[in-house]
Amino acid sequence: MSTAAHAPASSNPSRRDWRAFFTRHEMLLLYVLIAEWLFFYFAGTSTNRRGVIVGFGTWDRQFDILRHSCEIGLLALALTPVIITAGIDLSVGSLLGLCAILFGKLWHDGGLAIPVAIGLTLGIGALAGALNAILITALRLPPLIVTLGTYSLFRGLAEAITRGSITYTDFPETFLFIGQERWLGLPTQAWVFLMVALAMGLLVHRTTFGRAFRTIGLAPEGARYAGLPVERRLALVYVLAGLIAAIAAIIYTARLGQAKADAGTGYELFAITAVVLGGTSIFGGKGTIVGTLLGVAAIAVLKNGLACLPVVMRLNAAEEMSGLLTGALLLVALTASVLPKILSNLRPRRHTATQSTPPLSP
Amino acid sequence: MSSPLLALRQLVKNYGGVRALRGVDFDLHPGEVHALLGENGAGKSTLIKIVTGAHAPDGGTITLAGQPVADLTPASARALGIACIYQQPALFPDLTVAENLALRLDSTTAHTRVDWTARRNRATSLLARIGAAISPDTEVSALSMPEQQLVEIACALGSGARIVIMDEPTASLTQKEQHLLYAVVHDLRKNGVGIIYISHRLEEIFALADRVTVLRDGQSVGTHAVGDINEAGLIRLMVGREVAQIYPAAESAPGATVLSLRGLGCTASGVHDVSFDVRAGEIFGLGGLVGAGRTELARILFGLTPADSGQITLTGETLHLRSPQDAVAHGIAYVPEDRRRHGIVLELPIAQNITMAVHRRLFPTTWLRFGAERALALDYIRDLAVKCAGPDAPGSSLSGGNQQKVALSRWLATRPKLLVLDEPTQGVDIGAKSEIHKIIRRLAEEGLAVILISSDLPEVIGMSDRIGVMAHGTLRAILPGGSDPHTVMAAALGTAA
Structure with a gap:
């Protein structure tokens, strides 16, 4: 009896798995990314008067896209586990600013060696994340409100330290x-980005930590009843977010000098947009690092590709266009992800309607 | 006597395969207090839901003052003068008493001026009628539970209710407040209002009611004038049936004491002075009515609401359980009552549900080992005969009984010393129920100490080696397994029958 129950189940899903793989959110996003890239390759590449290829289709431009995606990409990686636990961290951008300032101050005013200053900055980032973590887990305050508070707090601290005017420059070549x-x-920073991506991928998909994040996102009470250390796991994602924001701060400072x-x-x-575009559910429990990477890439290619289009260059409206299209892309992606569900909900309802009508007519 | 205010005939209601009501007759006359009595799950709530229009019956007729009513909805029930006062008043906490009354009583038309004076006056007069000293401008959140109930009653009065249903109205009231409520009931009755009164307090029924109807297994097993029946008679009617099902019997004697509770209490959850021992291989049943404190006791044992008095000893070691992790680390497992919210995570695959509590043992390096996880899950799927498409199927794809087996597997995988089962067969079909019974007995035979919380009286009597009966947050009696159901029910009701 049990074999009879198993046989149809095991033969069917294998075929469904295969189709599901090519229609899952990450794959759809990959198609969008490829389409985007091809469009800009053909529409945004040209040859200048000296016969040199310029625009989107050059290696320089591709590396530029990669270079410019690293900081937002890192923040998106930091936010993925946070959002998987059904949380949010609005403070990462401000923390990037605070960490950049503190790094500059430690090196410039504190006279510390660059590696020491980097180490201290990463520690400060983790500590700032721990502040979020304590407020969220120990005091059970909602993450949105807590990080909205630290969003202002961290930026305010950065402004206060520099009194709004000091900018640290003249970093050594080795740092730049x-x-x-x-x-x-x-x-260079792409290597850091890829290493963090790999580490986060392993953490989220291959360890018991990632399991716990997902379970907490789906059912925080259920996780507690299963004996999972809910508070400690939640604390971890916010501390990690702080640490990664500090890494992004170092890279940002090194890129701009x-x-x-x-x-x-x-x-x-931008980071939240990339994460959600990558298929992570804002309600928690669902999301992948690969999706986040694709989300970051889709936004970065769009933004840079637009700047290469002749029309956009003539209008000088690259910023506006990219904001507009990023928004449209996100909304389309979100709609596309719920559309199959809505359609399948519509179908059976029509069925029951037709079934219930005949008894009424005679 | 006049023609009945409310007459229910052959009322039938099914929830899926569960027959909640199977042909119930019930009459209510003007000026009568008609008590409704029955065990948990006997069909009282279903009956109330049908009369208030919340659920439609699958069969039978409802007649209101001689007029047959079909398609009762909550709104039409209210318009016909049916009001219900629930145990947990359903008022808006952030609005004032007068506003709450207005929301219920005023017609909902937009764009009309709010006549605050009229609202306040009406609230004052309604509250005065029931002798409640509550200002109409008080916010409901500032009121005590009984005061909120009084507001509900005022609301029922204001709507001109002819039929008032009271669902365990005195459960949270002090002695003084109870007497106030009794006075209100007498007043309502004098005004020709018919009252359906649900209560587990037998003395209250004898003091207040004119007639009493006992429900059992979705059927009415008799309506009596309260003068014609005594407490023992009522209990006999409530329990009635023989323990028909065959329960697996214990084959070996229990071993050493595993769990020992002494004077255990937790102020926050209302549990106090609980003392008992559970031995290895023993099934210790916990009987009692809903709200008696059994789940609250289980939550203490699992560290969810830590105890603030008394002592918990597990295999000779005194424990201070501050969190579920503490409990799990010491070998205590808890299969909770709310299977779909706490027992399993519906969206996750069966395999992940089963291994959720053994991460540390199964994945000692924190790296997931998918093969080992699958093997462990398959072991339990086979062992407990979970009917599923495979270990990767989500929990939501399973029937209630199979979800329960998965929840059980999760805790068996922790190899516990003490297993606490909270309503393990609630909402489970008959076949799966007896399978789960066999599994529980087998686990006990293997030397596990089991605490079985169940509101199903035959189950708790049939399965348990000893039965602890709880009422009002404490242990009232410890009875031998297979005890007379009447004795158990009497202890749960807090009477000496």
């Missing part, structure tokens, strides 16, 4: 190498 040069063929109090303003919203 991280943000402005290439190493092993790729922009200066540390300013307004570094990373608004980045948290």
